Amino acid sequence: MRMNIFQHEFKMYLRSVITWSVAVAALILVFVSLFSSFAQDAALLNEAMAKFPEELRMAFGMNGVDLSTVLGFYSFVFLFTQICLAIQAANYGFSLVSIEEREWTADFLLAKPVGRTQILTSKLLAALSGLTITNIVVWTSSFGFINLFKGDRTYETNPLLLLLLSIVVFQLFFLAVGLVVSLLVKRIRSVTPYAMALGFGMYVLSVFGDMLGESALEKITPFKHFDPNYIIQHGAYDVPLVLISISVIVISLVGSYVLYTRRDIPAVV
Amino acid sequence: MSVIEVNHLTKYYGKARGIIDVSFHVDEAEIFGFIGPNGAGKSTTIRLLLSLIYPTSGSGTIFGKDCIKYGPELRQEIGYLPSEVFYYERMKVIDLLKYSASFYDKDCTQRMHELAELMELELHRRIEDLSYGNRKKVGIVQGLLHQPKLLFLDEPTAGLDPLMQRKFFQLIREENQRGVTVFFSSHILGEVQRMCNRVGIIKEGRIIEIADIHTLQQNNYKKVRVEASDLDTAYFDLPGVINLEHHNGAVRFFYKGDINTVIRKIGEIAVSDVTIEEPTLEEIFMHYYE
Numbered sequence: 001m002r003m004n005i006f007q008h009e010f011k012m013y014l015r016s017v018i019t020w021s022v023a024v025a026a027l028i029l030v031f032v033s034l035f036s037s038f039a040q041d042a043a044l045l046n047e048a049m050a051k052f053p054e055e056l057r058m059a060f061g062m063n064g065v066d067l068s069t070v071l072g073f074y075s076f077v078f079l080f081t082q083i084c085l086a087i088q089a090a091n092y093g094f095s096l097v098s099i100e101e102r103e104w105t106a107d108f109l110l111a112k113p114v115g116r117t118q119i120l121t122s123k124l125l126a127a128l129s130g131l132t133i134t135n136i137v138v139w140t141s142s143f144g145f146i147n148l149f150k151g152d153r154t155y156e157t158n159p160l161l162l163l164l165l166s167i168v169v170f171q172l173f174f175l176a177v178g179l180v181v182s183l184l185v186k187r188i189r190s191v192t193p194y195a196m197a198l199g200f201g202m203y204v205l206s207v208f209g210d211m212l213g214e215s216a217l218e219k220i221t222p223f224k225h226f227d228p229n230y231i232i233q234h235g236a237y238d239v240p241l242v243l244i245s246i247s248v249i250v251i252s253l254v255g256s257y258v259l260y261t262r263r264d265i266p267a268v269v
Numbered sequence: 270m271s272v273i274e275v276n277h278l279t280k281y282y283g284k285a286r287g288i289i290d291v292s293f294h295v296d297e298a299e300i301f302g303f304i305g306p307n308g309a310g311k312s313t314t315i316r317l318l319l320s321l322i323y324p325t326s327g328s329g330t331i332f333g334k335d336c337i338k339y340g341p342e343l344r345q346e347i348g349y350l351p352s353e354v355f356y357y358e359r360m361k362v363i364d365l366l367k368y369s370a371s372f373y374d375k376d377c378t379q380r381m382h383e384l385a386e387l388m389e390l391e392l393h394r395r396i397e398d399l400s401y402g403n404r405k406k407v408g409i410v411q412g413l414l415h416q417p418k419l420l421f422l423d424e425p426t427a428g429l430d431p432l433m434q435r436k437f438f439q440l441i442r443e444e445n446q447r448g449v450t451v452f453f454s455s456h457i458l459g460e461v462q463r464m465c466n467r468v469g470i471i472k473e474g475r476i477i478e479i480a481d482i483h484t485l486q487q488n489n490y491k492k493v494r495v496e497a498s499d500l501d502t503a504y505f506d507l508p509g510v511i512n513l514e515h516h517n518g519a520v521r522f523f524y525k526g527d528i529n530t531v532i533r534k535i536g537e538i539a540v541s542d543v544t545i546e547e548p549t550l551e552e553i554f555m556h557y558y559e
Contacts, residue, residue, distance in 0.1 A: 004372065103357075104355035108356060112344060112369070114372060262323065264322040264323060
């Protein structure tokens, strides 16, 4: 790791990290603040929900969710948080190396007396630090706003902790997959479409998996590996699925190092 | 000692030709000119030596060490000015230069300010606000601030005004006098002629000639121009004469061979003006280019 690269990269992320963190905190605030009014008419609401077609409930991850409990309600909020986190992490992953090639600054950096492994490690750690800030913001705003708006209702802390602890692996998944894909393609002209496609794509896969009752799909997508419903209801992770996530991360990272150290840096023609 | 040693270096981008079987060496403290038209493989060669790209076959050494295996270590002593300069747009010039300096083991602050002053670079502007010429100046300061022992200049003068070009050449000469080896790539022959001791000529990916500049000029054609009234162009149609032409009342041609033959021919007629001179590099190399 090279401290100067890390600092430089981290500064580049700072504005984006703050934007994402504020957005996610605001999302949690808005949803959680609705809880008390939802909870008051919980019976009515659950009844109304039951009248919606099952597919629609599935699309919003609300099948089998009891909105009258604190954690039941929060698991619904958390799904939306996950979508944001996925897009943010994928965004950083796709741009990590590709931004230097797109803006032609790779020549500057790689002509410096530093090896590519060190460059990649420094960049990864900088991105991860940025994601960790957002992660911490999710933790604090979740605990803070839940306690602020839960009224006189109680909840178990453990499932909530499990849910929040899953974030780091979830972020790493999108960061690592984004990175390895960016190194597999020749050139990425714009990061946003890729990040949206990966983030939303995985979410849509998980929803389709539910609707079609197709369990093969859930093996691919981290939205299934870390399904908030499952974690809240069981108070535990679905370990085999979590292991899939971790394997994908490890393979993607190893692949990224191999690809990056052998990569021909494109030149302006 | 050879500072750069290139052995049968070949690079294909997929099926597209980069360079083919390029071999040459650059001695310590010389300015080696590397010339050829656009797309001939000049940048490819430099980028291979900096391990920005990897060779298909062949190898290169710098200061006697393999340029890939010892790349990071070697680059402590290498300065690189790319042909197209791109930097982090949102950074200020001073921050970019400090970032650049932070990679080197020595303290570069003083040299950085000297160079910035010399190139009249405004340090507190943002990169995105700079014109192309000013970006190029950032590139020059950035490439020289760590006082490298080897400089790669890839078409360095594009975008610089004539005054800055002169300052830049002066700077490179001073560096060279301090013992810095310079690898100077360009397609502008005039500047290579002014700066370099030896030149390598590359065309379509292959080296076609490596020679001392003076030898090239001396062992070659003389440029002759004769002005006389009623002069018949065919009069000078001798063996060894090429590019014979009549222009504005004067006959011009290039001649290779015993110069006395031409002098005698000229002596036999009444001329109003004669010049015999070395051809410029441009004229020598035109046939390489075509």
